[in-house]
Each structure stands twice: as C-alpha cells, then as structure tokens.
Amino acid sequence: MQKKRLVNIILIIGILSAFAFPKMAFAISEAYKENIYPVGTLKPMDSKLKVKVGDQAPPFTLPSISGEKVSLNQFQGKKNVVLSFVPAAWTPVCSDQWPGYNIAKDIFNQYDATLLGITVDNIPTLFAWTNQMGKLWFPVLSDFWPHGAVAKKYGVLRSNGVSERALFVIDKKGMIRYIDVHDINKRPPLEDLMGALEKLK
Amino acid sequence: MKKILISSVVVALFFSILVFHASAANKPPQKGEALPTINLPVPKNPDERSYLGLSGSGLFKIPQIKAKAVIVEIFSMYCPYCQKDAPGVNQLYRLIENNADIKDKVKLIGIGAGNSAYEVEVFKKTYNIPFPLFPDKEFTIHKACGEVRTPYFMVIKINEDGTHQIVHTQLGDYPGAESFLELVLKTSGLK
Numbered sequence: 001m002q003k004k005r006l007v008n009i010i011l012i013i014g015i016l017s018a019f020a021f022p023k024m025a026f027a028i029s030e031a032y033k034e035n036i037y038p039v040g041t042l043k044p045m046d047s048k049l050k051v052k053v054g055d056q057a058p059p060f061t062l063p064s065i066s067g068e069k070v071s072l073n074q075f076q077g078k079k080n081v082v083l084s085f086v087p088a089a090w091t092p093v094c095s096d097q098w099p100g101y102n103i104a105k106d107i108f109n110q111y112d113a114t115l116l117g118i119t120v121d122n123i124p125t126l127f128a129w130t131n132q133m134g135k136l137w138f139p140v141l142s143d144f145w146p147h148g149a150v151a152k153k154y155g156v157l158r159s160n161g162v163s164e165r166a167l168f169v170i171d172k173k174g175m176i177r178y179i180d181v182h183d184i185n186k187r188p189p190l191e192d193l194m195g196a197l198e199k200l201k
Numbered sequence: 202m203k204k205i206l207i208s209s210v211v212v213a214l215f216f217s218i219l220v221f222h223a224s225a226a227n228k229p230p231q232k233g234e235a236l237p238t239i240n241l242p243v244p245k246n247p248d249e250r251s252y253l254g255l256s257g258s259g260l261f262k263i264p265q266i267k268a269k270a271v272i273v274e275i276f277s278m279y280c281p282y283c284q285k286d287a288p289g290v291n292q293l294y295r296l297i298e299n300n301a302d303i304k305d306k307v308k309l310i311g312i313g314a315g316n317s318a319y320e321v322e323v324f325k326k327t328y329n330i331p332f333p334l335f336p337d338k339e340f341t342i343h344k345a346c347g348e349v350r351t352p353y354f355m356v357i358k359i360n361e362d363g364t365h366q367i368v369h370t371q372l373g374d375y376p377g378a379e380s381f382l383e384l385v386l387k388t389s390g391l392k
Contacts, residue, residue, distance in 0.1 A: 027314035027343055029280035030350045030373035100279035100320065103327045134281050187279070189338075191319035 026092045026187070029099070031132050039091050044183040047164055050155030053179055057081075057170040060150045062118065062141040065127045070116065070139050076174050080113040080200055082193065083168040085156050089121045089129035093165065093187050098140075099133045100190060108138075111197035113169075116141055120148045120163055156181060169196045229347040230355060230367050237345040239263055241312075241335050249333040253308060263357055264365040269306040270389035275346060275353040276334075277314050278324035282373055283352045287328035292378035294332045306391060307382075310335065314343040314351055354381075358389040 028036055051058065061071040075081050086097055098117050101108075108115055115138040119126060122144040130140050143150045143163070151163040158164060167188060169178035178196035182188045226237055240260040244250050254267025263271055274290060276283035290309075297307050311334040313321040321336045337343055346353070349372065356369040368388040375381065386392035 027275075027277045027280065027340070027348070028350050029277065029282055030352065031281040031285075096277060096279040096315075099281045099284065100277075100323075103278065103284060104323055106327075107323070132281065134284065187315065189317045189320065190278075190323065191317060194319075 026096060028092055029096055031099075032090075032095055035090060035132075036092055036095055037090050039088075042184050044185060045164060045181060046158040046160075046184075047156050047181075049179065049181060050153065051168075051176055051179070053176055055176050056174050057083075057168065057176050058150075058153045060153065062143055062150060063123060064139040064141050065123055065130060066139065068139075070141055072116075072170070073174070075114060075172075077172055080111060080172055080197065081170040082108070082113055082115045082197070083118060083154075083166075083170065084115060085118050085151060085154075085163040085166040085168075087119070087158070087162040087165055087184055089119060089125050093185065095129070095132075097165075097187050098130070098136060098138075100187075101138065102133060102136050104190065104194075105137045107194055108197075111194070111200060112172075113197050113200075114138065118143050118150065118163070120144055120151060120157075120161065158184075167193055167196075169193070169200070171200055226345055226347040229349040229353065229372075230370060232367055232370055234367050235365060236263055236355075236357060236367060239312075239342050239345060241310075244333050246333075253310070253333060263310075264359050264363065266308050266310075266359070267305075268308040269359055269391060270308075270368075270385060271357045271359065272307065272309045272385055273355045273357065274309070274311045275314050275343065275349055275351055275355075276311050276324070277351045278316050278320045278327075280351040282375075283324075284328070286352055286375040287324075287330065289375055289378055291328065291330060293381055296378050296382050303386070303391065307385060307389075308332075312337050312342055314349075315340050356385050356388055 057072060059072050061069050064070050101115055117138060117140045120143045123142045126140050126142055130136055148157040148161060148163060151157040156164040156166045165182045165184045167180040168176055171177050177200060180188055230237060243255050243258050243261050255261055294309050298304055309332045313334060313336050316336050317338045318336045321334045325334050352373055354371040355367055357365050358368045359365045
C-alpha cells in the first residue's frame with residue numbers, strides 16, 4: 001500500500017514538473033548564425049524588486065555603445081522613458097527582443113517615449129551583439145561596472161549577475177508608471193508595453 | 202476506489218503529456234514530405250480571403266488554398282533578417298500578381314513565429330506587406346515545424362487530387378524576388 005502511494009506521488013511530481021518547466025519556446029533569427037549561446041530554461045524570476053509603481057525612478061548615468069554617457073534625468077520633463085533590461089548579449093530571447101522595438105520607433109514616438117536598452121554586458125560585447133540587429137534607433141547602455149549597479153538599484157539583478165528581462169515605464173516627471181519583470185524565458189508581448197504607454201496619454 | 206480514481210487521473214495526465222510532446226517536431230519539415238499539421242484562421246479581411254480562395258470562417262489548412270503552389274515564410278517581427286528581406290519578399294508578391302500566367306497558381310503567406318496579432322500587424326504596417334500574415338503567438342506552428350530559425354521558406358506543391366508535398370525549403374539566404382520565383386516555378390513543376 002505504502003509503495004503504491006509512493007509511486008503515485010512520484011508520478012504526480014513528475015507530471016507537475018513537466019508543467020512547471022515547459023520547454024522554452026523562441027524563434028532565433030538566422031542573423032545571428034551559430035553565435036547564440038543556448039541557456040536552457042531558467043528560473044523565471046530570481047530577484048526582488050526594490051521599486052514600485054508610483055515611486056520616483058532611481059537616477060542613473062551609464063555609458064552607451066555610441067560613446068556618450070546617458071542619464072535618466074536628461075529626459076525629465078521632455079520624454080517618457082522605457083527601460084528595457086535584458087539578461088545578456090548572445091542569448092536566445094534577448095537577441096530577438098530589441099530588433100522588434102527597432103521597427104516600432106513610430107509607436108514609441110506616438111507616445112512621446114524613448115527607449116533605453118540596458119544589459120550588464122560590457123561595451124565591446126554590446127557593440128558586437130547589437131551590430132547583428134541592424135542600426136538601432138535607441139541608446140544601448142552598459143551596466144557592467146560597478147557590475148549591475150543600476151539593475152541592483154531597481155531590484156532586477158539576478159543571483160548569477162545578469163539582470164531580469166524587465167520593462168519599466170517612467171513618465172516625464174520621473175515617476176515609475178509600469179513594471180513588468182517578465183519570465184526570463186519569454187519575450188514580453190509588445191502590446192502590453194504599448195498598452196502601458198497608452199495610459200500615460 | 203478513490204485510489205483507482207487517482208491512479209487513472211495520473212495515467213491520463215501522463216498520456217496527455219506524451220501526446221503534447223509528440224506534436225513538437227525535432228527537425229524542420231523536409232523536401233518530399235507533407236506539411237506538419239498547421240491550422241490557420243480564415244482571414245477576416247475579404248481581400249485576403251479572396252486572395253487565398255477561401256470562404257467562410259474557422260480554420261483552414263495550407264493545402265486548402267486555391268493554388269498550385271504556396272510559398273510559406275516563417276518569420277518574426279523581431280528577426281533582423283526577416284526585416285531586411287521584407288521588401289524583397291513584397292517584390293516577389295508583386296512579380297507573381299503582375300504575371301497573368303501564374304497569378305492564380307502561386308500564393309504567398311507568412312506565419313509570425315511567437316508573434317502576437319499586434320506584433321504581426323506592426324510588421325505588416327512597417328513594411329506595407331500586401332499578402333496575408335498569421336500570428337503564431339504560442340509557437341504552436343513553430344514547434345510543429347521543428348523550431349526553425351527565421352526566416353524559413355517552404356514551397357508547397359498542391360496536386361490536382363488535393364494531396365501536397367513540400368518541394369523546397371530554405372533557411373534565410375533569400376536570393377531576391379526574381380531568382381526565388383524562378384526556383385518556386387521550377388520546384389513546383391509550373392515551369
């Protein structure tokens with residue numbers, strides 16, 4: 001009897017785990033050839049947010065791949081800002097996120113918003129990686145040193161030193177209006193972000 | 202009795218998972234094979250419906266398209282090469298539509314791997330894409346097609362008796378509209 005129960009429990013755990021860790025689905029662009037490192041399915045979230053909707057966005061200044069330093073406060077009073085943290089260069093889902101934003105410039109403009117792409121990679125890595133995406137219209141910032149300091153400030157630095165796949169919408173007054181710390185294995189649907197920007201109007 | 206019930210539920214769940222996994226292919230569709238199961242919604246847009254020779258609503262399968270050959274592009278709005286190739290693929294559509302001999306024989310559709318309807322619409326609008334595009338938000342079709350990289354092109358030959366086979370597949374490497382049309386016509390026996 002005991003044995004039967006054990007078998008049942010093992011079966012149930014097996015089945016539940018199959019649901020808890022579904023195979024990661026993504027479509028890799030041929031643009032990256034064989035250069036995308038397979039990371040497998042990761043723990044969906046691995047950090048604790050330190051900010052919430054309604055807070056003033058923590059200020060930061062980071063170097064960008066174009067050589068200029070970009071500060072959050074330079075957009076205050078001028079533009080809404082979307083921060084797009086992606087975990088790492090040369091990984092599957094990240095490589096197919098910013099190229100989509102790259103053709104959505106008109107929609108960002110429509111909401112008077114700019115986009116800042118951020119990873120914890122260093123500038124040369126970001127330069128090489130984003131070159132595969134075509135010419136990006138938005139700044140790409142490196143939160144490499146002190147390592148992941150900005151990601152940490154927002155509470156999206158994972159325990160292995162990469163950031164979450166997270167989106168923050170910050171209005172012209174510098175207030176956080178939307179946060180999506182997304183399952184790291186999945187790309188956030190564009191309509192969710194645009195829906196958040198629509199609400200700023 | 203209760204134990205039997207629990208065991209049955211467990212076994213049923215287990216088999217349903219096996220079936221679910223079986224629907225994901227290990228490799229992309231190959232030349233000579235039939236297509237994997239791909240169900241697409243009949244377009245709401247009457248022009249697109251008429252282009253594909255479909256009527257009504259609900260779902261359809263690619264071989265039901267009224268044509269001798271169908272070109273399928275699996276793309277993603279997030280894919281840089283799909284973006285780069287988009288004007289050239291539009292040109293392919295125009296070459297076909299402007300040629301009275303093949304206009305009714307060759308049709309072109311796109312399937313957006315992992316793209317929502319909104320994302321497909323952004324892609325369509327950005328590149329003024331004149332042929333029907335279908336979202337595959339949950340990667341269902343992408344999985345059935347062996348999780349191909351994008352863009353992935355397939356040419357499907359539809360026979361008189363309603364059977365079909367894949368006569369050409371190609372990952373990226375889009376050679377331009379003229380060369381690709383030539384290849385489509387040759388492989389599908391239209392030339």
